[in-house]
Amino acid sequence: PVTGCRDRLVVADDVSLVVGGGQVGPLHAVGIRTVAELADAGPDRPADWNGEPFADAVLRARAHRDGEVVVPKVARPSIPRADIEVDVDLESHLDDGAYLWGTLLTLRDGRPLEEEGYRPFATWARLPDPDEGRSFAEFWRWLTAIRDRAAGQGRTFRAYCYSKSAENGWMLSTASRFGPEGTRAVVKGVPSVAEVRRFLSSPQWVDVHEAVTGQFVSTSGLGLKVVAPVAGFTWRDPEAGGEASIGWYRDAQAARGVERDSGRARILAYNEDDVRATRAVREWISRMP
Known part of the structure; x- marks a missing residue:
């Protein structure tokens, strides 16, 4: 049974599951209301988009859709190492x-x-x-x-x-x-x-x-x-x-x-x-x- 606010959002696949509150409005304005729709979005950033790069939000939506928790956003992640x-x-x-x-x-x-x-x-x-x-x-x-x-x-x-x-x-x-x-x-x-x-x-x-x-x-x-x-x-x-x-x-x-x-x-x-x-x-x- 759907008992809480988050449960309802999950059932609806609401885009607010993967973006901040201030980013929901610009997404709704271009017809993106679900995580799946954001995951399939093209590279064009919605008008009035603020905060993180739009590509990061799309990548997070794809990770959520695919059941991933942490995914790279660069081709070859690296960190300095030493002897x-x-x-x-x-x-x-x-x-x-x-x-x-x-x-x-x-x-x-x-x-x-x-x-x-x-x-x-x-x-x-x-x-x-x-x-x-x-x-x-x-x-x-x-x-x-x-x-x-x-x-x-x-x-x-x-x-x-x-x-x-x-x-x-x-x-x-x-x-x-x-x-x-x-x-x-x-x-x-x-x-x-x-x-x-x-x-x-x-x-x-x-x-x-x-x-x-x-x-x-x-x-x-x-x-x-x-x-x-x-x-x-x-x-x-x-x-x-x-x-x-x-x-x-x-x-x-x-x-x-x-x-x-x-x-x-x-x-x-x-x-x-x-x-x-x-x-x-x-x-x-x-x-x-």
């Missing part, structure tokens, strides 16, 4: 601070450097606390050491995140609070804001989400939890998600003993899966013909 790659994902608690920097080291050229795999740099202190600066300093020292060793060996290096706004914001915030000119307790090893900015503006720092949004369209958004499953990745925790992790963090902070350790382990596993999911998306893009 030595590090995927990065942070966990923060609201505006209190960033308590975990997770990394995944991959050696693509087969030459030794150090053990591949997941490395977390965490503080479990109740935030805000200067120990946030200590964990970030350890993360930064490790990352820059990998980068410098790569350069010294004539190997290329890149680090990746999925949607850099969070990582960039917390890197700069942590440096401004705990770095050499910190507004709070200065913590040894925390870089200056200028040093962080140099790295963030370099080609060695790659936003995977940016690469995806520039080269793909989706019927369900282009967040990591949508794209990574299309790339073949599955999170171990069925409740994995940013909002859920905030609750896990609070529970772990309040718990003691075994429950506390279990809560922390759950967060670390989720963070590890996030960096592995980011790598899975990159590799999926690189495998495309």
